[in-house]
Amino acid sequence: MKYIINREQLLVPLQQIVSVIEKRQTMPILSNVLMVFRENTLVMTGTDLEVQIVTEIAIENTTFAEITLPARKFLDICRLLPTGADIKLEVADDKVKVLSGRSRFILSTLPAENYPEFSETELDHRFTINAGLFKKALEKTVFCMASQDVRYYLNGLLLNISNSRIKLVASDGHRLSVFEDNLANPAGYEARIILPRKGVMELVRLLDDPQIQLAIEFSSNNIRVTINNTIFSAKLVDAKYPDFNRVFHQDFLTPIHIQRQLLKDALTRVAILSNEKYKGVTFDLSSDSLKISAHNPEHEEAEEEIVTDYVGEPLSIAFNVQYVLDAISNIDSEISELTIASNSSCCIIDEPETRSYRFIVMPMRL
């Protein structure tokens, strides 16, 4: 059996699939991409059994066949062939010939019938959302997700649907990010699920067209997102996300407003002389002025002073400078607003007006 596919059709879907495939596999077949040829379509699948991507591309009149190919090697071959090249696959027994121009490769295959099924329970919840909005929601939150935290539910993203409201929350305990917006089409239910970190990172990559509508379906175990001809599936984190709302329900001082870029530049400079491991910087607030300072074990010191609109008692609070910088960098407005809890227990960083996202940075003990 012979199939001809254009390199440009194959490249992006194959890259998305390879991204899901783990480098080290417990089952050899999981290093392979499953390719199912049907009439006029080729369906490709890649999975690590936690996350799966299935994508369909149109090809001309084909006979049915199912094969699996070493995904990374196949991608590398396609990637390095010239732009616009036609790639011919010839299937024979346990080998597949890949031919293009004067290039010839023979790849090993594993029987497609051994490719594992991605188990899913019935997806009984559904909502639709604009891809651009969903991507923004993810980008404003994912950077706060924990990685490899023993509190495994923090290595993920909370998705909370409350009829016409969508809320995404991520936190590694040191900082927290909340994104909230309205759904154009009310979902008609209330649900909370936790998406696994790896799945979230892959999903962000798939949302490159901001115009389209996404159909998102989920159960208590699985989520499936349909993006044009691509279906993303992931197993959910089986846990309850911890309550974080109390951080907002406390007394706060009057907010301080600072030019975002000015604050970012000052923090970046001060960071140079902060402790390399703990990255602590001290904020000394007094009326009209914010002094940011740092010192390191070599007794070197940095200090920056910024004029602010703060009114109130003088106050000192310390933060990991990287956490503040991450938050500031994710603000879209020119002015950033910093609101510190009156007992210095946390700082909220957000935009002065629109409140679709807010970042919390927890302090360090002085």
Added chain:
Amino acid sequence: MEAARKIIHIDMDAFFAAVEQRDFPQYRNKPLIVGGLPGSRGVVSTCSYEARQYGIHSAMPSTTAHRLCPHAIFVKPRFEAYREASNSIRKIFADYTDLFEPLSLDEAYLDVSQCNRCKGSATLIAKDIKEKIKQQTGLTASAGVSYNKFLAKIASDLDKPDGLYLITPDNGPGFIETLPIGKFHGIGKATEKRMHDLGIFTGADLKTMPLASLQDYFGKAGLHYYHICRGIDNRPVNHQRITKSIGVEVTFQEDLDNRETLLIQLQNLLNKALGKAKEKKLAAYTLTIKIKYSDFVQITRSRTLSKAITENLNALPLLDDLLKTAPTERRKVRLLGVALSSLASPSCNRQIDLFEQFQ
């Protein structure tokens, strides 16, 4: 030129066994083995000199020891008693210098370069210390005196038991040249074999090797070997010995193959390790599990976290994850271990956690 340092290495003679023989007269002058009991999977921790005549040595399986000397007395260790004796010895060291570095309960390095007692003679100080140890604990020690740690340690081994041996800066290099490579501290069985394969049998042979080839063959350790065969060892005596890792392990009476049981055992070991870390007021960021299979093949798997591993955290998913990456199907497990490393004093990391603060 800088004056040579004066380093003493004190090594208690058959320490655990000697404490037992001191406390229980019926064990005296008899082959005594402290460690696992024969029939169990334990090993010899320490044995008396009477037992050593039968070829018994530490780390030997107790069952083998029993075969070599069927009338030997086997006792389980009493760590409390050893710790108490060890504390008395350390108090004696402190009378001579602040610069002493305990290596274990029964062994320590002392830097007596600045000590003015005994007219500043390191040999006389070592003799003095040995006498005080004998008076106050009823135990004997062997001392090695030299101008660095490497030679002091070798010296303490040369006149055991109840010995005192001096290696001076003048006779140090000559001494090292005749020393068999396996006697070098830090060269174990595996390295010894590799050295033999390279035609290196003595210190003199080692000295002929250029630095570059030693580094090629032995990596980082190459430089250390290059130096020690020339009698150069500038490692200071650290009074504040930094704990680098905290580990606990268990050998099972019978090999395990049930994954759930392995997980429970790992959890128990982790709790023990965390208890030790807490005692030392240290926070750990890296968790390592060690598995020794019934065929003695041993693997380790580790993970470093951004947050300290404490008792408050549910570590089960983490252990489960680590265990997943180790083959356990159709393989029996003989030994499990858990080690905590990347240790830091918790006060250094002052980051406040949201979920701990608001719950």
